[in-house]
Amino acid sequence: MSSARIPKPLPVDVPQALEAICAYGHGRCWYCDGKLPAAERAIRAGWDVQRIDDQPVASIILVCPRCARRKARLGEHEFERRLTLVPPVHSSPSPRRPRVQPGAAGATG
Numbered sequence: 001m002s003s004a005r006i007p008k009p010l011p012v013d014v015p016q017a018l019e020a021i022c023a024y025g026h027g028r029c030w031y032c033d034g035k036l037p038a039a040e041r042a043i044r045a046g047w048d049v050q051r052i053d054d055q056p057v058a059s060i061i062l063v064c065p066r067c068a069r070r071k072a073r074l075g076e077h078e079f080e081r082r083l084t085l086v087p088p089v090h091s092s093p094s095p096r097r098p099r100v101q102p103g104a105a106g107a108t109g
């Protein structure tokens with residue numbers, strides 16, 4: 001079986017890559033969507049840069065220190081498995097709006 005979906009370590013310098021990504025101003029953890037801090041802090045905190053060859057064009061992903069540690073502990077396979085069990089929380093537009101009672105207006109003070 002091929003393991004094309006599993007991110008591989010980049011052949012490049014991770015701090016260098018982090019700095020480049022920070023320069024663009026938009027970096028987020030691939031797994032938990034955590035926001036990438038400034039390059040210096042990210043490097044010190046232990047952010048990782050990995051590559052996924054899954055797509056036609058290889059994409060570079062960021063892994064925050066928390067996810068990197070979890071991944072190291074669980075192993076890549078188990079980590080990926082758990083990710084599929086728990087879908088990522090995306091900010092979905094909720095259909096419910098806070099209701100404003102029409103009769104409540106005018107009673108200020």
Ligand SMILES: [Zn+2]
Pocket residue numbers: 029030031032033034063064065066067068
């Ligand atoms: Zn993360």
